Amino acid sequence: MIRRFSIFLFLVVPYLAKAQGCSDAGICSMPQSSVTSHEKSIPLSLSVEQTWELGEQDMQYLHSVFGLALKASDKLDISFSIPLRNAYYSQEWYAYISDATLASRYLVSDKIGITLGAKFPIGTVTAQDAAGNHLPMALQGGLGTYDLLFQGEYKMPSWSVALGYQLPFGAIDNTFEPNGKFIDFQNSYHLDRGDDIMLRYNRMWASTNLNWMASVVSVYRIKGDYIYDGERVPESEGISFNLGLQAIKAIQKGNLKARLAVPVYVRKARPDGLTRTVIIALAWEGFL
Template identity: 25%
Template sequence: MKNYFFVLILVTVSTFGYAQGCSDAGICSIGHGFQSDEKELKNSVGIASVFGAGEADVTYFSPFISYTRKINENWALSSKVTFSSANGAFGTSTSLGDAFLSGNYTFETKNNKQWSTLFGFKIPFTNSDFKIDGKSLPLDYQSSLGTYDLFIGGNFKYNNWDFNSAIQIPVINNNKNSYFKEFSGTNDFPSTNRFERRSDALFRTTYTLKTANKKFIFKPNVLFIYHLGEDSYETIQGDREKIKGSDGLTINGNLLTTYVINNHNSIELSMATPFVIRDIRPDGLTRAYVVSIQYNIIF
């Protein structure tokens, strides 16, 4: 009973909190991967719709599709393609976002303990330079940050607990954003001309709860995301200037609820909201909340 009371508290916090949601640069969602107790099922397809609200009344609709192939008992390969539509005072910007490719290796379980590792890439479909009516848009309206990123992570599972950590490193920066707040008529968003983003490090703790009939699975989790340095942009004079306060810690609360229809189909509802945020988030990842619903097909 205490465990389900904890879930209820987290749902309440996730619904009514306000600040920055999970980093949609990708580090929060990597490793979701193939999850099935059926050993003979090798493939998983996920179709999701993600809804969020950001700064200055910007709203987001960000669907994605994912595919995971379980090669054997140890190896799995995953891919995901994202799409984003941002709407606000500047107008509506819609485009493909990023492609994610990752591999996961799971070691043999011993004494209810299991280790796994992850390695992956993020590939952008845009250079983060979309405009509306010839006007440059801040990163809040862009569907991608325009960077090729590397992911490295690991997970430790013990009984119902999961502890995982990861780092997301921008390897190639192809960001060609040209937004200056001085020419925009608003101070809602910082200047991000030729934006350069620093790396992120993540640590997450997850506890899994299942109902007696195993139809419902609850996974409350807490994420600690540390932005490893201050981001920067290119000034009008051509100098590179750091954005003070853009580094530091974000703490997010998330609840993932899964309804298992049968061995081949399930529906997931995810709700996330922050408890601690950075002083300034020029990368456009600010969210008041993030709610997503995903349909999974396993075969």
């Protein structure tokens, strides 16, 4: 296990200082297969996840994500989550409720699962600082659109592969243009985000006290992003490629999880504010 973890760090650490990466527009955090020692018959679970994230311009984020999951039947799970977002930039804190996600996962068979979900624009995208400067998307509470999410997953005992699609509706009601205080951020005036296609591969294995899951996630932004009245954002289409590692420890009536995610390749323009260079997360999941 130590050898595997060392190889993982050797692959990803050289990219931490220069890669742009991404947080999650929604499709990457859809319900997925993992490793757990608890029975799936437990009907209700609560979860709390705390992340630390490093973004563009050395911006730091603290996300507190609260989740609720219900096992409606042997084949159907329903989950809901909502984050509290704190961003620290230039010695100032910006705190908001972020966008909520509702998802339903149906098991067609022991190997095949289908997930449908939606994101709701609860987080603000029109916030200003105390001086009246419009904030860039990286400092807003949410993404400002209703999004439909779809995922199909094929699972085996030690691995799974998933294909997902995210469709946002409408332009974002954000009017940020680079100004004297936020000169290094990308223009997001009435931003219209492109659709995303995701391909994820998970590899699971167990050690003495922990279960592990390594992930390779690629997200392709179709057609790119647009601002104003149809002005295309150059180099905003294309692929982002990310690696992740998660450790899971079973406790009484729940799980503890630790997660590390880093990018290795991304598209150059990201006006949606989701640029990240590293994400570290700790989570608790309790069954009721």
